[in-house]
Amino acid sequence: MVKNSKRKTINTIIAREEFCIGCRLCEIACITAHSKTKNIIKAFKGEYPLPDSAIVFEEKGHISFALQCRHCDDALCVECCITGAMTKKDGKVIYRKELCVGCWMCVMVCSFGVISPDITASKIKSKCDFCLETGKPACVEICPNEALVLKEDNEQD
């Protein structure tokens, strides 16, 4: 074994449209995971306002898929953010609401359209944080047909 070698695991959520059944449970799971109580019934029955889902769900005919922030290596949203609200942390693009001034440049530059503006609050509605707190993305956990899967790439530094 080589000393001082660091293994870095880069996880990516892969959306497989051929298996997406359009149930939209990923959105429910995303909202629950970012709610105050983290309990699906308490959150949906008692919490107001509920957080927005960070998933963009696209559907046309029988084809559908759920897309989250791709956490790009060369993230344009991070590059163009004037206040540093969009930062890279552990290879993931993290949004810090308290720094955001609502210029929405990130919305403009995101090539996947997964950042949507919150017009009333002059902030960003929601942004996938890869469920870093719990370790495994809630949308991947709940997907009943494995249409959302976690791809693990081990990179040797």
Add this chain to the structure above:
Amino acid sequence: MAIPKIVPDFRVIRDENLCINCQACCRVCSNDTHSFDQNIAKIISDHRKCVGCHFCEEICSTGALTIEKCYSQIRENFNWNEVDFKNLMKQAHSGGILLTGMGNDRPWINYFDHIVLNASQVTNPSIDPLREPMEIKTFIGRKPDSIEQLKKEKKLPILLETEIPVLFSAMSYGSISLNACKSIAAAAWEAKTYWNTGEGGLPESLKKFVSRTIVQVASGRFGVDARYLNEASAIEIKIGQGAKPGIGGHLPGEKVTADISAARKIPEGTDAISPAPHHDIYSIEDLKQLIYALKETVDYKKPVGVKVAAVHNIAPIVSGIVRAGADFVTIDGFRGGTGAAPVVIRNNVGIPIEIAIATVDSRLRQEGIRNHASIIAAGGIRSSADVVKAIALGADAVYIGTATLVALGCHICQKCYTGKCNWGIATQDPYLTRRLNPEIGKRRLTNLLRAWALEIKEMMGGMGINAIESLRGNRDQLRGIGLNDKELALLGIKHAGDAW
């Protein structure tokens, strides 16, 4: 006259305290049972449309849904039970033959449930399969009469080798979705057993599993050509199936998509009609001609088998089939499933597989031709215990059809013929077929076969048997419970309590 409303079969019970109005149920139900009413901000379920497939119940993330039987009691009458009553009502309304899917659901006696297995105590040791070798590898096909004959011919017979005596039954691409076929084929490949194309032909995308494929030549001859026959591991001539002996098949034109038309080699959008008989087989001699025509086509390199439904004269019929040159005979009992069959045929035609295997095995042994062909039992195999019992009654291997689909999600709602299968199995609707992820399907089927293999080994070990060959036709390991003398005689087993 009043037009009676047909009472729904199921009730959708929604716990309003748990329902979060996420509308997942509304999105997934192919029967449009659930709908969101914006005026009252609630989801309304129409019980009448529910077929009891339980897909919404499984998808509901809060567990708010329960599908229950609808208890609308007609005056209790053992002669006019609810099923017959409802069927009569439907026919008076529609004037047509009632269709259904899956196997016989009537409470006829299930002999597997009246047979118990033996275990070794004192007089012989039981075997622990975890510590000692246990062989369940099975060879299907014609076996030589004696070692001397084998030595003289210096040629091993052509046999199918399977790691577990459980094969996937014939279910065509058309009757089930491509994803279901893919799951089954990939699992057969992984578990080193065989799957059967049914009469749907071999789709291009499944050619990679061809060396684990039994291809079927049925009365419609769909997808059959010399290449199809030569690529496969074995050929099965389908005469009949357990759910509908003597009845043909009909795949409606709307299900014949471009892919299916390519696999079946018929024009897109045309009805695929399988005639009730093979129009070139009206006798055993005709069957012999077809068997040898197929053997000639494949240059005698593949086993050729025949599948028949278990009917009254099954023993002499199978004897004739074996003499006609079949290398294996599949017998499909009356509990065997189907994609579509008339209710009256499915529920009333045929005989139980247990009796069919036992009588056929006895007959072939009496005539000294048991080694000429293997017997594959199909129709109503639900567990590894059924596999062991079927083999002990005289089968070489078993086919599982309904059990396969249940592993893939099927909840046996018997609506296969509607093409609206919510589980993505018996449908060609692109909205629904994607619900069966073949990767998950393959994993689940491989798990099932692995679990059954372990259980079969445990049961054999308990009996003190370490090779499946020693179990085959070993009816001394079986005892009947609650069966009369005639049934015991036909099954060739003793009653529980009868010792040596």
